[in-house]
């Protein structure tokens with residue numbers, strides 16, 4: 001049996017961890033809010049640990065899925081931290097949608113202790129996590145990727161080594177920036193059409209058989225906006241964070257990126273207006289308010 005520690009049982013972390021709570025894995029979980037870990041353990045049979053250190057003791061792989069790289073880095077140090085528990089030869093697989101620079105620093109610090117690191121952010125949403133069909137974009141060396149494959153394969157369907165440490169995080173941030181562009185642009189377009197007398201349902205029917213279609217127009221708007229369901233699966237606050245990373249990657253590499261910078265500012269404003277718990281698709285509510293129309 002391969003010993004795994006999973007830290008961060010949030011909206012996507014919990015369904016990912018569920019796939020590791022069965023042979024050939026033996027799973028120990030840690031979550032900042034203890035009750036969440038206890039609930040998870042009751043329904044899966046996984047063990048819980050009181051600290052990251054205790055979860056990591058004896059684990060061949062530690063998997064993290066936290067909001068940002070900052071939280072991952074903050075778990076390393078201190079008496080109860082990962083450095084006090086992880087053994088030489090083990091590996092940290094970070095499934096957080098994090099930032100490349102912090103991941104390179106984390107990888108270097110782990111490397112000094114003989115611990116391997118790969119960034120392995122995921123795409124496919126909470127449903128993809130439940131089904132074990134996530135796309136996992138990895139950054140690290142080929143040997144580490146091959147070793148991590150067995151673990152990532154439990155919740156992923158398409159596993160890709162994208163480049164050195166940080167490459168997975170850079171790619172994930174750009175993917176999510178594209179999602180944000182689609183959400184905002186589709187919202188503006190449908191608001192304008194609604195005011196011009198075209199029903200959003202008719203507009204989507206046509207767009208989805210035409211060249212302007214996207215996952216956003218084909219799935220998110222019909223299922224979440226037109227129905228007003230707005231289920232909370234991926235927080236707007238996290239998409240705002242991803243846009244900040246993507247805009248930063250473009251700036252760092254001196255790529256003129258007015259659209260990425262603008263989209264980042266729009267989602268930062270929506271985050272302030274709608275708060276910490278709003279779902280990413282609820283950004284459309286801001287457009288609706290500004291336009292004085294509902295996309296229904």
Ligand code: NDP
Nearest residue numbers: 008009010011012013032033066067097125126233234238
């Ligand atoms: P959630 O907000 O649902 O969960 C966050 C998790 O991190 C919780 O377990 C939370 O613990 C823990 N946490 C928060 N702050 C700290 C801290 N300071 N120290 C330790 N633990 C902390 O986020 P998601 O699960 O949705 O997202 C996790 C990552 O996955 C993010 O980077 C996100 O961008 C990415 N992602 C999410 C997707 C989704 O569809 N939800 C899709 C793809 C990627 P507690 O229970 O105590 O709050």
